[in-house]
Amino acid sequence: MTKYFTAITIIGITILINQASALKCWRCTSDATGAAFCNDPFETDLISEQQRRWSYVDCSFPPQAQLPYGSSSNMRPVCKKMKQVVQDKLVVSRACSWEDVNAPTDACLRQNTPSYIKTEFCETCTEDGCNGASQYGPTLLLLIIPAIIAKLLTL
Numbered sequence: 001m002t003k004y005f006t007a008i009t010i011i012g013i014t015i016l017i018n019q020a021s022a023l024k025c026w027r028c029t030s031d032a033t034g035a036a037f038c039n040d041p042f043e044t045d046l047i048s049e050q051q052r053r054w055s056y057v058d059c060s061f062p063p064q065a066q067l068p069y070g071s072s073s074n075m076r077p078v079c080k081k082m083k084q085v086v087q088d089k090l091v092v093s094r095a096c097s098w099e100d101v102n103a104p105t106d107a108c109l110r111q112n113t114p115s116y117i118k119t120e121f122c123e124t125c126t127e128d129g130c131n132g133a134s135q136y137g138p139t140l141l142l143l144i145i146p147a148i149i150a151k152l153l154t155l
Contacts (some may be wrong), residue, residue: 022060025079025130026094031086040083040092042132057127059096070122076101078124079131080108085118094131 028038028051037046038055045057057078072113080097096155108122126133 022058022078023077023096023126024056024128025059025096026055026129027057027096028055029091029093031089031091032067038094042094044132057096061102074100074102076126078126079129080122080124081131082108082119083121084113085120087116090120 028035030036030039037043037051059079075098078097078099080095080148084093105123105125109119115118133150
């Protein structure tokens with residue numbers, strides 16, 4: 001029984017470490033050459049290994065231009081997905097961003113844009129890869145594994 005407890009403890013620690021690691025987001029735009037995977041829906045099977053290395057990025061460090069002086073303590077990294085009509089063409093973009101910790105997930109909809117750009121959808125999220133195809137990934141799998149192990153132990 002101790003072996004099983006140890007295994008479940010290790011899995012729990014792994015989940016906590018995964019949660020504390022740097023936020024990773026997809027960074028791409030559907031109007032770029034060779035970036036059809038960035039469209040909506042997000043097409044992970046169209047992504048080459050090189051595109052994955054360039055497009056799935058660490059968002060831990062903000063560009064200094066994004067943080068107003070003195071406000072970094074209230075800011076957090078987020079993944080952002082936007083759908084905008086730019087000169088009559090729908091463009092889907094996914095990126096890292098920084099926002100106030102109290103901002104609603106759709107606060108980016110209210111940002112000012114030039115008259116030739118109309119934002120139809122904008123949302124931020126705080127889980128790895130959440131601005132891509134699935135909001136559930138390794139973290140969900142790590143949560144399910146202990147439940148399966150616990151169920152097997154009760155049989």
